[in-house]
Amino acid sequence: MTVARRDLIVVGASAGGVEALRAMVAGLPADLPAAVLVVLHLKAGGTSALGTILDRSGPLPAAAAKHRAELAPGTITVARPDHHLLVADGITVLSHGPTESGHRPAIDALFRSAARAYGHRTIGVQLSGVLDDGAAGMVAIAAAGGTVVVQEPTDALYPAMPEAVLRFLQPDHLVPAHELGPLLGTLAKEDVVPAGPGRVSELDEAEVAIAMNGDSGTGRDLAAFGEVAGYSCPDCDGALVALRDTERCRCRVGHAWTAEALLDAQHDKLERALWTAYRLLEEKSSFARRMQQSAAESRIPAMERRHAGTAREAAESAEVLRELLLSGLPPRRVVMPDGDGAS
Structure with missing residues (x-):
């Protein structure tokens, strides 16, 4: 002993x-x-x-x-x-x-x-x-x-x-x-006194290797430890593998995500994308108004109406996004392929 x-x-x-x-x-x-x-x-x-x-x-x-x-x-x-x-x-x-x-x-x-x-x-x-x-x-x-x-x-x-x-x-x-x-x-x-074999799992061994030297699975395919999750990695946009018997994912290059952290990162990425869309809509509306003014000065009524409609539609869409963003995005549920998830 x-x-x-x-x-x-x-x-x-x-x-x-x-x-x-x-x-x-x-x-x-x-x-x-x-x-x-x-x-x-x-x-x-x-x-x-x-x-x-x-x-x-x-x-x-x-x-x-x-x-x-x-x-x-x-x-x-x-x-x-x-x-x-x-x-x-x-x-x-x-x-x-x-x-x-x-x-x-x-x-x-x-x-x-x-x-x-x-x-x-x-x-x-x-x-x-x-x-x-x-x-x-x-x-x-x-x-x-x-x-x-x-x-x-x-x-x-x-x-x-x-x-x-x-x-x-x-x-x-x-x-x-x-x-x-x-x-x-x-x-x-x-x-x-040790109460059992005291060994970490093969998956833990692989994950230690990833953290230590970036070797994703020490030469083994991470898919051996799970299945493709159908989500992309927020850090590198690579495909994520849902690790078997866990609530975690890893991508091919080694980025790891717990279910809760992945949900949080997806929420942040979505919010950034929506703010980007809001900015582009504002810019589109502003540019269309300039084009509308130019058409009015050139006395081209059809073009003026067209640009006025574009400016109005972009401004209305931007306002919808702005209200959504300022009210706070609702969280979305992430469900792993094995049925585990976080809300």
Whole structure:
């Protein structure tokens, strides 16, 4: 019987996550025998002060991630903007792999890589945030024998991400943010015995490879893991494959989408397209009025009437679009081929 310690803690957060992270870090013990890796959703072109914030929030040193740095117990490593933070063979890996649900860094990418590399020695922590990044990664951690810890949704500023995990799993621990630090300190010091094979699925293996080096399926066709969804990828317009037994899709180049994130991205893309149509209709109406004026000055009544009608029809159509856009577009339901979906 092999006895080990939980020596890797991976944490995911989004909106409202800084407050939860500060509360968690404040309660971590100074002698924590585990490395802590944190992904907070960040804008690609920005900078992050999260490492400095967490460094000042508790007894453990915190800093931005470095490529191929050795994992050290009692340290906090924070993802950098526009890079996935992954773990392999006792080191951190920074990757510019395809985005997941529009995010890089992505929580699912970190969680899957931890499940693959550390198995039952992993503790996954899901904090406040919107949509559902991290839920699929938590499933991988649980399947590998790791420990699942979720912030109590009523304690989160944005409960959607914790609730997303609860739709798929019964967590090992469901606690408010201020109780996380002491809990993680206790879990990291306990002996743990693997309860099963502790392996991630073939699909998870392929998705780790995609996040790490952009290799979509390590040479295998993603269609082997699902079927064509009939939707296009919002990032590259490629065909999406609905991954079997999940609520997620991937395109051929590796962009990944949960059902909720895909719905959100489609909504945004539709709104941008409608605003573009509104602008073109306004421009068409304006140009037709100029043509109408020119025909009037040239005393060509038939042409004047024609351009007047065009200007009126374009203006009326533009007004319909404007009222629709300002009233807010209704969400649409995305249904995966296997019947799963999000509303």
